[in-house]
Amino acid sequence: MLAPKRSKYKTIFIRKSLSNKAKSPILNFGSQGIFSKEMGRISSKQIEATRKFLRRNLKKQAKIWINIFPSKMITKKPQEVRMGKGKGYVKYWAYFIKKNEILFEVKGLNQLVIKKSLISSKYKLPVKSGLLTKYKN
Template identity: 40%
Template sequence: MFLQPKKTKYKKIQKGKLSKFNFRSNILQFGNIGLKAAKATTLSARQIEAARQAIVRKLSRKGKLWIRVFPNIPITAKPTEVRMGKGKGAVSHWGVKISAGTILFELCGVSKNIAITAFKTGGAKLPVKTIISL
């Protein structure tokens, strides 16, 4: 069950740029401890789901986990060995642009040590360096 929007205004969008640092979603809103991205990157829905599953397994059905990012950007790809031109490719997966300092996951209801180990295993599943923010 991968994250993706139910409905979008446009089927495909242009790539755009990654912002260097985010001042809006860099503080904890819901939980006591969070997992923060150290650099700007694009995360896919599969990567977010893999990190979520790793964190939940370490928690062993205790605590509450919030996912602060949602993949709402369609990422397109053309098949291999296709000549140039003939339009933009079909949507292959969904992603989200992450700027440095964005909180990805938040957690409460468990001890600090369990939360840190859970976020370390979850952060290992992501293609970006992460920081645990208290």
């Protein structure tokens, strides 16, 4: 699972993202990619599940780039614990997605297979996402 190797503090305060600016998504590495259509939070398990799904479908036909990394820790107190006594333990690591941010990029020879696998991998993500293509077919 994806998580930072070290963090400066045991727990952190998560600040709300105020920037809701919709930049147009641009592919940097691959020829096709998945971008988010709304703001949200994606956990490291969801990133890993999407990566595994793409790797299984594409095998060695394509190169995959993951443009996001879970850097914020999400804490949770155990059930039936009284209020107070600190913040709680780290439950999982997450990444806060902005609108129109590219999540995954893929480059390969067979564009049709890549497109089908990207469309089916969108359902592994917790936010609405779209498909982006560099070349027009």
